[in-house]
Amino acid sequence: xxxxxxxxxxxxxxxxxxxxxxxxxxxxxxxxxxxxxxxxxxxxxxxxxxxxxxxxxxxxxxxxxxxxxxxxxxxxxxxxxxxxxxxxxxxxxxxxxxxxxxxxxxxxxxxxxxxxxxxxxxxxxxxxxxxxxxxxxxxxxxxxxxxxxxxxxxxxxxxxxxxxxxxxxxxxxxxxxxxxxxxxxxxxxxxxxxxxxxxxxxxxxxxxxxxxxxxxxxxxxxxxxxxxxxxxxxxxxxxxxxxxxxxxxxxxxxxxxxxxxxxxxxxxxxxxxxxxxxxxxxxx
Amino acid sequence: xxxxxxxxxxxxxxxxxxxxxxxxxxxxxxxxxxxxxxxxxxxxxxxxxxxxxxxxxxxxxxxxxxxxxxxxxxxxxxxxxxxxxxxxxxxxxxxxxxxxxxxxxxxxxxxxxxxxxxxxxxxxxxxxxxxxxxxxxxxxxxxxxxxxxxxxxxxxxxxxxxxxxxxxxxxxxxxxxxxxxxxxxxxxxxxxxxxxxxxxxxxxxxxxxxxxxxxxxxxxxxxxxxxxxxxxxxxxxxxxxxxxxxxxxxxxxxxxxxxxxxxxxxxxxxxxxxxxxxxxxxxxxxxxxxxxxxxxxxxxxxxxxxxxxxxxxxxxxxxxxxxxxxxxxxxxxxx
Numbered sequence: 304x305x306x307x308x309x310x311x312x313x314x315x316x317x318x319x320x321x322x323x324x325x326x327x328x329x330x331x332x333x334x335x336x337x338x339x340x341x342x343x344x345x346x347x348x349x350x351x352x353x354x355x356x357x358x359x360x361x362x363x364x365x366x367x368x369x370x371x372x373x374x375x376x377x378x379x380x381x382x383x384x385x386x387x388x389x390x391x392x393x394x395x396x397x398x399x400x401x402x403x404x405x406x407x408x409x410x411x412x413x414x415x416x417x418x419x420x421x422x423x424x425x426x427x428x429x430x431x432x433x434x435x436x437x438x439x440x441x442x443x444x445x446x447x448x449x450x451x452x453x454x455x456x457x458x459x460x461x462x463x464x465x466x467x468x469x470x471x472x473x474x475x476x477x478x479x480x481x482x483x484x485x486x487x488x489x490x491x492x493x494x495x496x497x498x499x500x501x502x503x504x505x506x507x508x509x510x511x512x513x514x515x516x517x518x519x520x521x522x523x524x525x526x527x528x529x530x531x532x533x534x535x536x537x538x539x540x541x542x543x544x545x546x547x548x549x550x551x552x553x554x555x556x557x558x559x560x561x562x563x564x565x566x567x568x569x570x571x572x573x574x575x576x577x578x579x580x581x582x583x584x585x586x587x
Numbered sequence: 588x589x590x591x592x593x594x595x596x597x598x599x600x601x602x603x604x605x606x607x608x609x610x611x612x613x614x615x616x617x618x619x620x621x622x623x624x625x626x627x628x629x630x631x632x633x634x635x636x637x638x639x640x641x642x643x644x645x646x647x648x649x650x651x652x653x654x655x656x657x658x659x660x661x662x663x664x665x666x667x668x669x670x671x672x673x674x675x676x677x678x679x680x681x682x683x684x685x686x687x688x689x690x691x692x693x694x695x696x697x698x699x700x701x702x703x704x705x706x707x708x709x710x711x712x713x714x715x716x717x718x719x720x721x722x723x724x725x726x727x728x729x730x731x732x733x734x735x736x737x738x739x740x741x742x743x744x745x746x747x748x749x750x751x752x753x754x755x756x757x758x759x760x761x762x763x764x765x766x767x768x769x770x771x772x773x774x775x776x777x778x779x780x781x782x783x784x785x786x787x788x789x790x791x792x793x794x795x796x797x798x799x800x801x802x803x804x805x806x807x808x809x810x811x812x813x814x815x816x817x818x819x820x821x822x823x824x825x826x827x828x829x830x831x832x833x834x835x836x837x838x839x840x841x842x843x844x845x846x847x848x849x850x851x852x853x854x855x856x857x858x859x860x861x862x863x864x865x866x867x868x869x870x871x872x873x874x875x876x877x878x879x880x881x882x883x884x885x886x887x888x889x890x891x892x893x894x895x896x897x898x899x900x901x902x903x904x905x906x907x908x909x910x911x912x913x914x915x916x917x918x919x920x921x922x
Contacts, residue, residue, distance in 0.1 A: 318815030325708060328700030329717065332791070335784055336724045342739050343731065393631030401625055402632070411632050413914075414639050417906045420838065421899070422845025424872045428879070428895040429642045432649045452638060459635060483617045485624035513728020516847040516872070520880045540730050544848065547734045555738075562734050566727060573726040577719070 340566075347563025350556045355564075359528055360542055363551040369561055371528045375443070375537040376565075378530075379522060380512045382447035387454025388504055394455070395462025400488050403467075412463070418456040426452050427517035435521060443529075443536035446522025450511040457510060461503025465496035502580040509572035513565050515540035539565050642899065650893030652885055661893060667858035667874075669882070674890035676897060678860045682868040683898070685775055686850060687843040689864065690782035695836055697783075698790030703820055705791070706798040718795070725788035733852030736781040737773070741853055744780070745772030749865055767863035771855070775868040778854040782846055786839040793835025797828040797916060831916040837909030845902045847872035871898040 354368045361367025394411065402408040426449055434445040469492050477487045493500070518524075523535040524545065539561050546558035653674060654661060664675025705718060749770030756762035801824050809819045825832065855867020856877050869877075871894045882888045 314815050314818065318817035321817040321820075322708060325700040325704040328697045329704040329709075331697065332701050332724070332787060333717065333720055336720055338739075339727065339731065339735050342735060346738075390631050390634055393628045394635050397628035397632040401628060407632060411635050413907075413910060415635050416910050417903060418635070418639060420841050420845075420902075420906055422847065422872060422902055424845070424847045424875055425642065425646070425895050425899045425902075428649075428875065428892060429645055431879075432645045432892065433641070455635065455638065483621045485621045486617075488624070509726060513730065515728070515730045516876060519876055523880065540728065540848075543730055543734060544851075547737065548852070558734060562731050566731050569726055569728055570723060573723065577722075 343559070343563050343566055346556075346559035350560035351563070355557075355560055360526055360537065360546075360557070361553070362526075363549065363554060366553075367557070369539065369542060369557060369564070371525065372537045372539045372542040372561065373564070375522070375525070375529075376512065376539040379443055379447045379450055379518070379536060379538055380508060382444075382532075383450025383511050384454055384504065384508055386448060386451030387507065388458055390451075391455045391458025391503075391507075392462050392500065395459045395466065396488060398459070398463045399466035400484075400492065411459075415456045415459050419460060422516075423453060423514055424516035424519075427519060427521055430517065430521045440533070441521065441523035441535040442533045443522050444532045446518045446536060446538070447532075449517035449521045450514060453511050453514060453517065454504075454507040457507040458500075458503050461506070462496075462500055465499030465503070466492055468499070469495045498579055498582070502576045505572050505576035505579070509569045509576065512572070513540060513569045515544055519544075643896075646892055646896040646899060650889055650896045653889040653893040656886060657890075661890070662897075665860050669878075669884070669887050672884065672886050674886065676871075676890075676894055678858050679869050679871040679874045679894055680897065681860055682775060682778075682854065683844055683870040683872070683901075685864060685868070686779045686782055686854070686870055687840060689776070689779035690786060690843045691836065691840055693780065693783040694787045694790055694839065698787050698839075699794055699832070701787075701791045702794035702798055703824075705795050706824075707816060707820065721788050721791050724784075725792065729785065729846060729848040730852075732781050732785055732849040736777065736849060736853040740781065741772035741777050744777055745770045749776070753865070764862050765864055767865065770865065771867065773853050773855045773867060774865050775854060775861075776864045778850045778868075778870070779864070781849045781853055782843045785846060785849060786843050789839045789842060790835055793838060793913075794828075794832055797831030797835065798824055800831070800916075801827050828916070830912050834909045834912035834916065837905055837912065841902045841906040841909060844905065845872060845898060847876050851876045871895070 354366065355370075356368060356373065357370055358366070358368030359371050360369060394415075398408045398411060430445050430449040430452070434448060435441055473491055473495060474487050477491045478484070482490070518538055518541055522538060522541070524541040525535045525537040527537075529536055543558045543561045543565065546554040546561070549555065657664065657674065661674065661676055662680070663677050664673075665677045666673045666675050667678060668674070701721065705714060705721075709717060749768075749772070752766050753768040753770060756766040805823055805827065806819055809823045814822070850870050851873040854869055854873050856869050856873055857867035858869055858874070861868055875891050875895055879888070879891050882891060
């Protein structure tokens with residue numbers, strides 16, 4: 304009896320130690336999240352002023368803001384979303400509606416899942432070789448295409464998942480009333496899956512608005528105001544990258560402010576997407 | 588169903604109040620739209636495959652000059668000299684593998700710990716907030732980790748952690764080479780730590796999801812037999828979900844291999860091969876991010892496209908394995 308009680312106490316102790324380590328791991332993860340957000344706020348808020356939103360990126364040693372970078376980021380993110388979303392939705396529609404059990408669908412699903420986590424810098428290299436090198440220059444359009452390519456897999460995935468959740472009797476009822484297949488999809492399935500599909504697009508926007516690597520040698524960056532799609536265009540992530548690695552204190556300060564803006568935008572988008580996703584989940 | 592009936596209203600007048608030829612016209616119009624929409628979606632699905640294919644082909648094509656000039660030696664040559672046009676991929680490949688593997692060694696135990704905490708130990712009220720917090724950590728753009736790593740984390744490591752590591756391992760033969768000084772703050776080790784922080788949420792999220800697939804009755808029986816929490820995890824939950832956990836780890840490894848911006852900030856960007864992980868190094872993605880836009884000369888650019896191809900193939904293999912493992916788990920769960 305004494306031996307087995309010892310054994311039992313030993314097992315309990317071992318379990319307690321490991322349970323303690325699990326608590327520790329979680330505390331560590333959450334501490335890091337708050338450390339990152341905390342330093343970001345601490346360093347970024349100081350530089351936040353009206354100037355950030357009204358003036359151009361400055362040369363070293365003088366005052367300025369991030370206006371051209373903010374506008375550039377907005378333009379390229381919107382264009383990238385406009386390029387990627389339709390393709391993603393159509394492909395997801397095929398997989399969930401027309402070709403649900405076909406071989407093509409399972410292959411596309413597999414490849415799409417790989418594209419979902421493929422290194423974004425490789426997408427940048429790809430766009431460089433097909434859109435920058437042959438046309439002789441960096442351009443905002445090339446940057447938008449690179450971002451669009453990153454949007455596609457996210458939208459494909461959520462569109463397919465959400466359409467698969469739509470109950471078949473809905474489609475059958477619509478078809479029984481004489482609706483053609485394409486209208487059943489557009490008017491019934493899309494409407495039932497709308498919130499989830501919007502969530503996917505929001506998540507995709509959140510992803511690309513912080514992306515730097517695919518823009519490095521497609522849109523390149525621009526010190527000045529430019530609205531031309533065929534010229535290099537500035538963007539927040541690129542400015543952060545360049546300014547943070549510079550030796551100038553005022554550039555570094557702007558980089559922190561830019562980082563705060565990007566993080567805030569990305570977190571706001573993903574929280575909105577999550578909230579939208581969870582409210583529709585509860586209705587079902 | 589309001590939507591569908593509204594639609595019927597708009598379709599109906601074509602069939603009811605007009606002549607039969609009108610009706611035929613409307614029907615053929617609908618049929619045409621149907622076909623167009625079907626073809627559009629089909630094309631888009633094939634386009635997804637086309638993207639992957641054309642990425643591969645264009646990178647392979649772009650890297651031909653470098654592969655032709657250096658042959659297989661490109662993979663194991665250490666020189667990286669734009670002046671003499673000599674390029675070899677050993678240093679970046681080595682750096683990529685070392686940072687990713689060290690990152691996984693750190694992140695996997697911690698990620699598993701958090702996943703166990705979330706599924707077994709956490710009070711119900713905290714489960715959702717902590718889960719969301721971990722997922723938000725995954726959404727933070729990599730450049731933020733980079734700037735934080737460079738200005739906050741690297742100086743901290745340089746001052747407190749690295750001197751301690753160097754002092755701790757200096758009497759031990761092999762480890763003293765791996766942790767050779769001086770403490771610089773930035774370097775391969777710092778990059779690996781930042782990567783570990785970045786992939787932590789992925790590992791946690793996947794592991795939590797697969798742990799949730801374990802039927803409660805299995806765990807309950809084990810608890811009923813008097814197993815401790817750890818014994819239930821080790822003998823029931825982890826064996827049951829092993830494939831999924833490995834899949835999640837591979838998924839995170841794929842991310843770690845290709846991660847660019849965070850690494851570029853803190854890895855030190857030195858094109859050389861160093862046995863000490865505290866010294867500056869480089870990775871494939873950091874090399875491309877740093878040098879590509881400035882690269883002049885066909886061979887220089889082509890060498891970097893070849894690096895990109897190597898990275899793409901490497902991550903493709905890792906991610907494909909991850910997906911296959913996770914898919915087999917889905918089948919097992921009957922999804």
